[in-house]
């Protein structure tokens with residue numbers, strides 16, 4: 001019996017009707033399959049118990065379990081028990097948890113999620129059926145961008161970018177990292193490590209943000225708008241809120257650190273080596289900031305594809321004359337599009353192994369499930 005768990009992140013449909021239809025229509029699928037939505041906020045133990053019950057009811061059938069998730073902790077928990085049986089499905093462009101390799105999904109699907117979606121069908125075929133072919137050039141380009149991100153040691157998170165020509169050949173890659181004299185950015189084995197973590201232990205974007213906020217507080221006290229005795233309480237409140245995902249814009253502190261951004265690093269890498277990027281495509285793991293976006297437009301990049309990020313309205317407002325959200329039907333504006341397809345995490349899982357190796361190691365996860373549920377497997 002095979003088990004596959006599809007962790008659907010916010011915005012991805014968990015409709016039984018949709019998944020039943022897609023799975024039954026998927027080429028090369030094992031049959032029969034039982035599809036069940038099982039989780040609406042339970043703890044891990046309840047989740048394991050429910051999945052276990054679904055498996056018992058399915059008998060010897062292969063099963064797929066659809067699990068709606070609302071935060072990355074649930075996916076981490078699922079992976080800790082069911083390891084390779086867990087597939088994270090992200091909505092294209094979704095920014096539902098902190099950036100980073102560990103939270104990349106296995107596949108990014110189109111927001112519309114229409115029945116018959118080519119991305120969903122291909123993903124299901126790769127997971128449930130025999131492996132069918134390798135990646136698209138877009139998937140490979142985004143994978144290169146994600147791999148480039150791993151080079152970064154930036155304290156606030158890792159971002160990667162890859163510039164490719166029309167055939168998908170890589171022209172340059174870049175990561176967010178501090179530049180070094182002579183060109184390029186520091187490597188871990190350089191004789192002198194000038195990166196933030198090694199040289200300062202903090203990120204300037206964060207420290208300058210905090211200094212600005214202190215300035216505002218002091219000014220409010222000076223002009224008599226803030227009683228000085230409230231200062232400590234406000235500082236404590238802000239420190240608490242800084243840990244939350246949502247911050248006031250003034251506290252974002254973006255683009256004020258020492259690091260060159262990934263998109264800039266890729267452009268500069270091409271410039272150092274005399275490689276033209278005109279009419280090429282840029283792939284990035286995060287939606288570009290407006291500073292990078294204007295550089296990409298000026299460099300002649302003809303298409304920008306990003307994996308994550310949702311704050312497109314301001315880019316549209318500022319750069320709508322030169323950039324258009326979504327595919328463009330003319331050449332007058334640069335399309336800024338969200339990535340759909342097999343995402344960086346799924347890339348190695350689906351294209352890096354033989355079909356036999358893709359199947360779940362049942363012996364491994366059954367031990368964990370048994371420990372969590374407190375019932376031996378021989379009751380099945």
Ligand SMILES: [Zn+2]
Nearest residue numbers: 261288289292
């Ligand atoms: Zn940027």
